Amino acid sequence: MLARSSDPEALSPDALSEVLQDLRLSEGSYGRCELTRPWGIDLPPVPQARFHFVVSGGCWLRAPKRGWLELHAGDVALLPRGTGHALADRARGRVKPLEEMPLEEIGDRVFDMRAGGAGARTILVCCSVGFAQPAVNPLLELMPPLLLVRGGGAEDAVLPALLDAMADEVLRRRVGAATVMTRLADVVITRVVRAWVESRTEETEGWLAAIRDPQIGRALAAIHRRPGEPWSVESLADVAGMSRSIFSERFAAVVGVPPARYLARWRMHVASGWLRDDRVTVAEAAARLGYDSEAAFSRAFKRFSGVPPSALRRQGRDEGSRAPRATAL
Template sequence: MRPGLPAETTDRLARVLHTLRMRSTFYCHAELGEPWALQMPAIPDSISFHVLTTGTCWLRLPDADPRELRAGDLALVPHGLGHDLASTETSAAGPRVDLLPQQYLTEHYSVLRHGGSDRSAQLICGVVSFDDPAARELMRALPSVLFVGGDTLSAASSIRDTLRLMAGELSHPQPGGEAVATRLADILVVQAIRAWLANNPDTGSGWLRALHDERIGYALEAIHNEPGREWTLERLAQLASMSRSSFSTRFTELTGVAPIAYLTRWRMNIAHTRLRNENTTAARLATELGYQSEAAFNRAFTRIIGHTPGTIRRQR
C-alpha cells in the first residue's frame, strides 16, 4: 500500500503519539471548599491538566468562554497559558497556586487545602513539559484547551483507569513512585489528545493536517525518521511526487513554514534535547544532523533556539 492512504495517515499519527515523551514538573492533589479561586501561572513549553474527582468547578482562560467541569471531567491546557480555576463562574481571581502554603509530600508533589467550609471539590492537577520535537509540533497544532467529559464512556474509562493508578502512586509515595507517575502522565496526555482527535477528525490547518496529508505527510515522516540525511527541496518534493513549487507552497500552507525551515527547526529541537539530556557535543551533533561544519550548526542552533549550544550544554 502506498504511504499516504487513509490507513497510512492513521498509522503515521499513531507512531507520533507512541513516541511522545513528557517531563513531569509538578503534581498537586487539591482539596477545595467553597468559596475558592486559584490562579495557575503561565509556564512556557508546558501542558497543564486538571481532573475533577469530586464536586464542580469552573475553568477560565483569556479570550475564551468559562467552562464548567464536573466529576470525572479532564481539562488539558496545552500551550503553557495562565488560567483560573474557581468554584463559580463569576468568582474573583484567587491567589497564585504556587504561592499558597501546601503539604509537600515530595519535591514534585503536594497536597493543597484551600478555601471556605462549604461544599468541597477535589482535583488532581499536573504540569508536564516536553523536549521531544514531535511533542512541540503537536502542541502547536492543538487548541487552547481540550476537554474530555466524564460521560464520554470509551475515552473516560481508560482515563479513569490511568488516574486511579496515578493517584495510588502519588498518595503513597515510595521509591520509584514519581517515575511511574511521570509515565502515567505521558499516557494521560496522549489519551486526552486521542480522545480530542477522535471527536475532531477535521483538525483544520496546521501540523496535524500536514501529517494527515497524503503527499506532505509522507515527506514529513521522512524528515522525522532521517533528520541527518542531506535533504533538499528537490528530494523532498520527489518523495511527495510533486513539483518543487507545488510542494513548497502546499507544505508552507499546512505547516506555516517552508520545508527547509521546518527541517532546520526539527533538527535544532533534536539537538536542544540531546544537549540538555546527554553528554554530547556540538561537533558530534553537527555531523549526525547533516551539517558540513560545526560553525554552520552553531549558527543555525543559536538562531532557532536563542542560545548557543555551549550555553545549553553548561545548563545540563
C-alpha cells in the first residue's frame, strides 16, 4: 500500500496507477490532418473519446463550457466523453461539419485529411478511440469534458517521444499503422491523464482531489484493486487510516458520493463488462463480487442499471461482444 504523507497536495501514485490501469482502449480510428488557413471543423458528439495532438503550427479549439482555447505545437487535447467541439484556424472562425470534410482512407482505420486555403499550415494527429468495458465508465463520469496538456507534458519526458511516434505512424503510412497506433494511444492517453493530474494543483474536489488525497486515494485503490472484497465503510476507513465518521465525511466531500455508493457503482460497472463482454454467468459474477446469492446480486444490479443482469448478458451474446467501431477522426 501507500506510504503515508503529511503533505495534503502529494499525489498517491499507487492509487493513481490502480485507477488508470483500467483505461483500456478497444479500437480507434486515426488521422493525419494537414490544414491551411482558413479552415474550421465542427465535430459532433460521439460515444468514443477524442484526442488531438498539434504536430506543427497552431489552432483554436472551442471547448465545452470553456469557449475558444488556443493550441500550439506539442499541445494535447483529450475529450474523454467525446463531447462535441470545434477546431479552427482562429477563434470563432467559420466551421464545416466533419462529414463535409475531405477524408481519404489510407489504411485500416487510418485517414488523411487535407483541407483549407493557401495560408499557414497546421498538422494535427486526431484520434477517435473506444474504451473497453467495464472499468472506464466511473472514471469518465468524474473526469472533466476536456483534458488539456500543454507542450506534451513538461514533466513527462517520454510523452513527447510517444506523440512523435504516433505522428510518424500516420505520416509514413506503413502497413499495420492502426495496430501500432492503438498500442501507442493506450499508453499516450494514460500518460496524458497522469500529466494532467500532476499539473492541476488548484483542484480541491472531485476525482482529482481524491487521487491527490493520500488517505482517500488508498481507499479508492483498494476498491479498484479488489471489488469483490467484503468492504464496509469501517474496513475502507481502516485502509485509509481514518475513523469511520471522518472517512465517510471526507470521501463524500471529495469524491462526490458516499463510499458505499461508489463501491456499489464500481461493482456494477465491473459486472456489466463481465456479463456483456466476457460471457460470465450471472452466478459467477455474483460470486466474484462477494454476493451471498445470485438473487441478491440480481436485485442490486437491476437497481443500478434498470435491467436484470441476464438481459445484459443476452445482449452481449446477441451483439457478438463487439465493441462499437470508432468514428473516423
